[in-house]
Amino acid sequence: MSTETLVELFERGLDAPICLTWELTYACNLACVHCLSSSGRRDPGELSTAECKAVIDTLERMQVFYVNIGGGEPTVRPDFWELVDYATAHHVGVKFSTNGVRIDAAVARKLAASDYVDVQISLDGATAEVNDAVRGQGSYAMAIRAMEHLAAAGFRGFKISVVVTRQNAGQLDEFKALADRYGAQLRLTRLRPSGRGADVWDELHPTAAQQRQLYDWLCAHGEQVLTGDSFFHLAAYGEALPGLNMCGAGRVVCLIDPVGDVYACPFAIHENFLAGNVRAGGGFEEVWRHSALFSELRGPSAGGACDSCQFYDSCRGGCMAAKFFTGLPLDGPDPECVRGFGEQALAGQARTDRAALPRPGLDHSHRGPVRGQASKPVAVTIGRRPVPAPPDRACDINPLAGFAAGGAR
Amino acid sequence: MPPSSSFDLDQPWRLDERVAVRPEPFGALLYHFGTRRLSFLKNATMLAVVRSLGEHPSARAACAAAGVPDGRLPAFERGLATLAESRMITPRVVTEQGAA
Numbered sequence: 001m002s003t004e005t006l007v008e009l010f011e012r013g014l015d016a017p018i019c020l021t022w023e024l025t026y027a028c029n030l031a032c033v034h035c036l037s038s039s040g041r042r043d044p045g046e047l048s049t050a051e052c053k054a055v056i057d058t059l060e061r062m063q064v065f066y067v068n069i070g071g072g073e074p075t076v077r078p079d080f081w082e083l084v085d086y087a088t089a090h091h092v093g094v095k096f097s098t099n100g101v102r103i104d105a106a107v108a109r110k111l112a113a114s115d116y117v118d119v120q121i122s123l124d125g126a127t128a129e130v131n132d133a134v135r136g137q138g139s140y141a142m143a144i145r146a147m148e149h150l151a152a153a154g155f156r157g158f159k160i161s162v163v164v165t166r167q168n169a170g171q172l173d174e175f176k177a178l179a180d181r182y183g184a185q186l187r188l189t190r191l192r193p194s195g196r197g198a199d200v201w202d203e204l205h206p207t208a209a210q211q212r213q214l215y216d217w218l219c220a221h222g223e224q225v226l227t228g229d230s231f232f233h234l235a236a237y238g239e240a241l242p243g244l245n246m247c248g249a250g251r252v253v254c255l256i257d258p259v260g261d262v263y264a265c266p267f268a269i270h271e272n273f274l275a276g277n278v279r280a281g282g283g284f285e286e287v288w289r290h291s292a293l294f295s296e297l298r299g300p301s302a303g304g305a306c307d308s309c310q311f312y313d314s315c316r317g318g319c320m321a322a323k324f325f326t327g328l329p330l331d332g333p334d335p336e337c338v339r340g341f342g343e344q345a346l347a348g349q350a351r352t353d354r355a356a357l358p359r360p361g362l363d364h365s366h367r368g369p370v371r372g373q374a375s376k377p378v379a380v381t382i383g384r385r386p387v388p389a390p391p392d393r394a395c396d397i398n399p400l401a402g403f404a405a406g407g408a409r
Numbered sequence: 410m411p412p413s414s415s416f417d418l419d420q421p422w423r424l425d426e427r428v429a430v431r432p433e434p435f436g437a438l439l440y441h442f443g444t445r446r447l448s449f450l451k452n453a454t455m456l457a458v459v460r461s462l463g464e465h466p467s468a469r470a471a472c473a474a475a476g477v478p479d480g481r482l483p484a485f486e487r488g489l490a491t492l493a494e495s496r497m498i499t500p501r502v503v504t505e506q507g508a509a
Contacts, residue, residue, distance in 0.1 A: 006449065009435045016431065018438065018447065063431040065440035065447075091429065093442055115427060115442050157445075 007246045013298035016062035017288065018252040021266040024052070024080065025072040025258050026364035029101050031373040032124070032135045034163065034204060036267055037257070038195040039072040040366035045259040049079045051279070055256065056083070058284045059092045066093030066118075070266070072258065072364075075102035088116040097122055097161060099139060100146025108149035120159040120187065121146055126174035130167050134204070136371030151182040159226065161187045166203070169210040172217050176225070187226040188218070193325040193335070194267040195360050201326070208343070211336060212237065233318035233334045236311035247320060250275065250297035254288065257362075262287045264297055267321035270361045304331025311339065318342075327357045416490035418482075421501040422471075423463035428497050432456065439497050448497050455488060462498060 027042035028035070047055070059067065067087065074080055075098050084094050095118040103111075103119070111117050121143050125131025128140035150158050160179045162168065168175075172188070179186040193201035206214060215234040218225060218241050229243035249265035256262055260278040263269055275294050276287035288294065306312045317323075318334020326335045326342075327349060333341035424430070427443040436450040437459075450456045457475040458468075465471040468489055469482075477485050492498045 006451075014433055014438075063429065065429055065431070065438075065442075066445075093440075093445075095445075118445055 007244055010244065010246060010248070010252050011298065011301075013251045013294065015289070016059075016064050017254055018065070019068060019248070020059070020064055020254060020256065021068045021070060022055075022256045023070050023072060023258055023266070024074040024083070025077045026362075027076050028071060028073040028099075028366075029076060029370075030073065030099055030136050030139055031366050031370035032139075032196070033200045033373065034124075034134060034165075034191060034195075034197040035365075036192055036194040036197050037070075037072065037269055038360050038363045038365050040370070041364045042072075043258050043362075043364060047258065047260050047278070049082065051260070052079070052083050053086055055260075055278055055284060056087050056090055056092055058278075059087075060090040062285055062288070064092060066095055066116075069094055069096040071097075073099055073101060084117060088114060094118070095120060095159075098146070099135070100143045103146035103149050105149050105152065108146075108153035108155060111150065112153040112155035118158065119150065119155070120161040121150075121184075122161050122163075123175075123178075124163050124165065125168050126171035126178055130171065132372075133167065134165065136373040138371055147178075147182045147184065151184075156183050158182075158184050159187045160184050161189065163191050164188050164206055164214060165191055166206050166210060169206045169214060172214070176221070185224075185226060187228065188214075188231075189228050190230040190319070190322075192267040192319065192321050194321050195269065196365065198325050198357065198360070205336065208338075208340065211338065215241075215338075230319075233315045233336060234338060235314040236338045240314060245314075245316070247316065249273075249320065250294040254294075256284065262291070264293060265321060267319070268324065270324070270358060272324070272358075273321075274361070302331055304329065306331070306333055306341075309333075309339070309341075325358060325360075327353055416486070416493045418469045418472075418486050418489070419467045421462075421466055421503050422468050422489070422493070422498050423501040424459060425496055425499045430456070430460065439492075441495070441497055444496055446495055448492065448495055451488075455485065458485065458489070459492070459498065463501065466503070 023037055025042055025046060026037065026039045028039040031040055074096055087094050093116045097120040100121050111119055123131055123143045124134045125140065131140040160175065162175055176186050191197060191201065191205050211234060215237045218227065218231065219239060223242050227241060227243065229245065231241055232245040235241060235245055254262055254264055255266040256278060257269065262275045262278060262284065264273040264275060275291035278284045303312045303317055306317050318337060320330060322335050323330055323332065326346060328335055328342065328345050333345060335342040335346055425441060427441055429440045431438045436452045437456045439448040439450065450459060454475050454477060458471050458477065461474060462468060462471050465474060472482060472485050489498065
């Protein structure tokens with residue numbers, strides 16, 4: 001089975017997303033410094049319970065197998081469990097990401113009893129020291145407590161979801177040991193300069209040497225460790241990592257945000273990547289199938305400045321969101337290009353360019369410190385600079401790592 | 410998980426009850442809620458075979474009924490073996506009345 005052929009089919013888009021991220025709320029009990037959705041405070045325009053159920057009805061009709069629910073901290077929505085039950089009763093599986101705040105013994109037992117619910121506990125350090133510096137005081141203990149409850153309830157194979165940073169890149173073996181201890185599976189994903197992540201990206205993103213070590217570590221662990229296909233820009237080191245290695249934005253994945261806005265990908269909450277809203281006439285189905293942005297993303301893409309690079313077929317230009325929020329041209333190299341072209345491009349940016357980087361479209365950050373975390377409120381920008389050209393490919397949050405190919409040639 | 414060599418074209422098979430099938434223009438996508446893995450069927454004939462496995466006494470018979478030419482049978486066998494390996498399809502216990 002030729003993976004290229006499958007990728008080509010997927011690049012032209014599917015009748016329904018394979019994997020849909022749905023951020024149920026911008027409310028969060030934490031204030032992680034790298035939050036990709038700049039969460040903290042609830043948006044008053046959040047979809048109501050009835051509106052959420054209507055979205056689930058649409059997803060059932062479109063045969064979306066499962067949704068990745070996140071936020072914010074989704075479990076702080078009072079109707080969270082009601083919505084999870086409604087989704088699974090309507091044949092839409094749920095994977096949800098949580099910092100663990102609501103995972104007590106009783107909840108863990110309920111979760112362990114369902115085939116249709118999967119849980120991802122976010123943890124960004126294998127030690128409290130490293131984790132809490134990013135996620136806030138006490139957040140490590142909170143996550144560990146949730147994992148203990150899940151393991152005690154017999155929930156096998158829940159995920160420990162780690163954003164790889166300069167500070168935790170040396171702890172990969174410790175993360176793996178932690179996952180093994182709780183019968184969980186480790187999931188490593190890429191730090192994006194999205195949301196508040198843009199403010200800390202320079203200090204937090206792994207160094208070139210760490211990227212190389214990460215790649216080797218991932219190759220050594222194969223399909224035991226999930227990546228959400230998020231490190232496909234590292235494929236230029238050599239062999240591709242497990243997964244499809246393509247940008248899924250608007251093709252096989254997308255994001256529904258708490259107010260019903262549909263973006264091409266969870267890392268691109270910005271008007272340039274906004275395809276429509278589920279509250280509009282045709283609902284989510286119309287946006288997925290007919291929005292101008294998604295149609296464009298499913299068209300042919302060009303490599304631009306990367307066209308002449310012999311590794312373009314491996315990395316395919318990297319992550320659209322990473323380029324967009326660091327101010328690099330969308331058809332140029334990824335800021336973390338393994339050949340160093342991204343770093344060169346960033347070094348060449350004028351100071352004035354850096355000051356005018358695109359800002360996330362929305363900011364729901366807490367206005368004061370949370371758990372020792374001084375989450376910086378972002379000043380409201382009046383008169384945004386002219387936006388870059390619309391994307392021809394958007395970033396990847398691919399669900400297909402470990403994709404099992406079946407079917408005749 | 411059984412090794413792929415355990416796939417037998419002459420045995421009765423069925424789609425696992427935790428698998429959802431979504432037809433797509435190129436064939437179909439499969440999702441297993443138990444293993445939480447995705448898979449795909451590359452063409453409509455494979456989809457017809459997989460969907461009808463439970464109604465036939467063997468995978469071979471399901472292929473024949475879907476019009477798979479003899480020359481392509483090995484490719485379908487490999488595809489079905491991959492699906493068996495990932496537990497998308499599972500051996501069926503046959504009772505005297507037929508399919509269980």
